[in-house]
Amino acid sequence: MKGTVGELGEFGLIRELTARLPSTPAVELGPGDDAAVVAAPDQRVVATTDILLEGRHFRRDWSTAYDVGRKAAAQNLADVAAMGAVPTALLLGLVVPADLPATWPVELMDGIRDECHVAGAAVVGGDVVRGDVITVAITALGDLRGKDAVTRSGAKPGDVVAVTGWLGWSAAGHAVLSRGFRSPRAFVEAHRRPEPPYHAGPAAAELGATSMTDVSDGLVADLGHIAEASEVRIDLKAADFDVPAQMSDIGQAVGVDPLQWVLSGGEDHAIVATFPPEVKLPARWRVIGEVGRAGGKPQVTVDGAPWDTAGGWDHFGEQ
Amino acid sequence: MKGTVGELGEFGLIRELTARLPSTPAVELGPGDDAAVVAAPDQRVVATTDILLEGRHFRRDWSTAYDVGRKAAAQNLADVAAMGAVPTALLLGLVVPADLPATWPVELMDGIRDECHVAGAAVVGGDVVRGDVITVAITALGDLRGKDAVTRSGAKPGDVVAVTGWLGWSAAGHAVLSRGFRSPRAFVEAHRRPEPPYHAGPAAAELGATSMTDVSDGLVADLGHIAEASEVRIDLKAADFDVPAQMSDIGQAVGVDPLQWVLSGGEDHAIVATFPPEVKLPARWRVIGEVGRAGGKPQVTVDGAPWDTAGGWDHFGEQ
Structure with missing residues (x-):
């Protein structure tokens, strides 16, 4: 892929980002509509969000876009797992400069997709806007499969x-x-x-x-x-x-x-x-x-x- | 409230932002743990995300922080409603400069909270980091109450x-x-x-x-x-x-x-x-x-x- 995200345009970039996303049985409706629909068989959904900035949470000279994607997805999916839940889905909000090579967000998404695959989840939605600082906002969802959520507040003396x-x-x-x-x-x-x-x-x-x-x-x-x-x-x-x-x-x-x-x-x-x-x-x-x-x-x-x-x-x- | 978000610190600001958040019957576990737990009685969850930047999506000289919060929440909650779902929960990722008056994110959250109240949803989680450009990343969740999601793809000639x-x-x-x-x-x-x-x-x-x-x-x-x-x-x-x-x-x-x-x-x-x-x-x-x-x-x-x-x-x- 050649050119910058500015040359590709918002809709062109979204097309590239969503083109190679696989689905899972939990995904009833993936990217492209007003919202996604994800299975929540447990009748409860676990949800967590994190926001990462270039320069603060990652450096482009230290990490590839693919690695940033893996890491950004991992830290949210780990939060879901730490509740005792199985990760099911992930949403991505992305800010990218217009002069950024278009390969960067595409490889970022590859990393997010692959980390989701490891965790058993799927990318189901997102938003992309132009801005000066690369910003990766991720929300991960999960299913408790009938078990109580394991919070931080249940530790007891003797454990x-x-x-x-x-x-x-x-x-x-x-x-x-x-x-x-x-x-x-x-x-x-x-x-x-x-x-x-x-x-x-x-x-x-x-x-x-x-x-x-x-x-x-x-x-x-x-x-x-x-x-x-x-x-x-x-x-x-x-x-x-x-x-x-x-x-x-x-x-x-x-x-x-x-x-x-x-x-x-x-x-x-x-x-x-x-x-x-x-x-x-x-x-x-x-x-x-x-x-x-x-x-x-x-x-x-x-x-x-x-x-x-x-x-x-x-x-x-x-x- | 006096001072900047830098003076208040990350944990101080999160405390202020979550202190006045009401719950709803759909919230099984609110902010403060690795992830939130939200009721999804329909066994499916509707999810959508948007990311807004100062200067691009809002201007501080045109809109108060409260109004930015109302609007940012509204556009996500409307996406949930447009699937035919009832909004249940919202998560917020927030980037704020250290020299921003602490009242700004607090009033933003008041706006988000009040718009959630109008839509019947609750703020259940978030993340706050320091950065140069105010960035508001919102994810909204909803419940279909047993009905099929209404997508963009079902229109028929004669409708x-x-x-x-x-x-x-x-x-x-x-x-x-x-x-x-x-x-x-x-x-x-x-x-x-x-x-x-x-x-x-x-x-x-x-x-x-x-x-x-x-x-x-x-x-x-x-x-x-x-x-x-x-x-x-x-x-x-x-x-x-x-x-x-x-x-x-x-x-x-x-x-x-x-x-x-x-x-x-x-x-x-x-x-x-x-x-x-x-x-x-x-x-x-x-x-x-x-x-x-x-x-x-x-x-x-x-x-x-x-x-x-x-x-x-x-x-x-x-x-």
Whole structure:
């Protein structure tokens, strides 16, 4: 494809973006009408939205359009999974400059489509407008399949805290990229394209998880949300985390304790949940701590002490 | 409230935005978790999304934050109604500059909340990030209550074309504002705050509408979408439109045929539908034409001739 989005025009671009979108059995009516129609067999729909800006949430010199699409879709689909729901559909609001090569939004959509495929969802609608800053606004929908939603507020003293998925890989990759390197590849790839364990969300609900969230702001920060919503304390043990040797090497090279990435790095979209102690957890879940009674601050401890969660993310706070 | 959104911070702003949001019986879980949970009793959910930018879709010197909120919500909720569905929920993705007074997003949310109330929906989730251009990304959800969705593709030769709601009022208000005037108030108000006939969407589905859309790009342009999707021709009669005397006066003052606003002006979010000829339409529907067999271009005629739809809107096309 040649030319810019301005040359292609709004309707031309929408045609390109929707042309190669596959459907799924959940899609009763896809893109092209006033609204889409998506199956919601459970009679409830799970819905979440995120908005990403170039320069703030992604950089075109660090990530391809395809990777931005994968990542933008992943972070919304992971939110759906973290409620215990199966992702079904995704809608895209897109702002693109008129002088942007038309291949960029098309490859972005390819990434979104492929990540939806991994999660079992389909792109069902969207909107495209011209503007100065590339902006990707995504809404994801999901179905609870008859189970209760697993919120952040159900953790109880005595529960175990367990996690599945990757921790600290995206942050380590970010550290590598921000120092001008492109390797080790595995970590750079993890930063560009997270792999949330979508299946683990509904599986945790099935196992009886009492609370759950995906790790987007950092493990300690996100467990802090559970601790606050559930009015409990959460105690983690550093020895229960597995820091890969290569991550330690990067940490040494850049002068950062890799445990900082594991405990404070977000964007890998691991899924962390609390379970009653009697639940037998499948092998891919790692027990990393336990839930205690609330007793003042801090609400999350690591080896009994507060963790300096420097990775906690306030979009307005940074300068 | 004092200060900027930067001073309030992301979490402070989200707290302010969600503090005064009412719930409805359809909201099983509102803002504050990884995702919301909304009732979908019909076992299908209708979903649509739009993204609005300052400078392109609204101007802060023409519209208050409250009005921008009303309008942004209205255009999405109208899309849901135009499928024949009852709006249930809305999600908001918001980009705001750090130096924006915090009152602006709070009043925006008040407008969104109040428009949701008119339509019977509730705000159930969102995301707020800092950026240079105010951007409002809205997703609206709805429920079909057991009826088939009314798409753009079901119009049949012999059907009548009927419309309900306002036509051309927003465009006339835009013409007034763009010439530096603030009156006549009724048209300026219509531009700032459309009043879509939400109830008419599900009612039309009940009456047996064969196709339906809301008028967002302009009546002729939107009927063109129905003509194309249904593979029919649509013939309108100019004499069947009611141009208010005050709109004619504005047209004379600014040198524009007011019928241009009625036929090409969007953003009032009137609802236009096709019905089998035997359907008895309630008084608020105005029959404006009929559906014929497709026969080459143009697909929409006015008094038998093509209409120069100068108001047709391509977000990339304008310079």
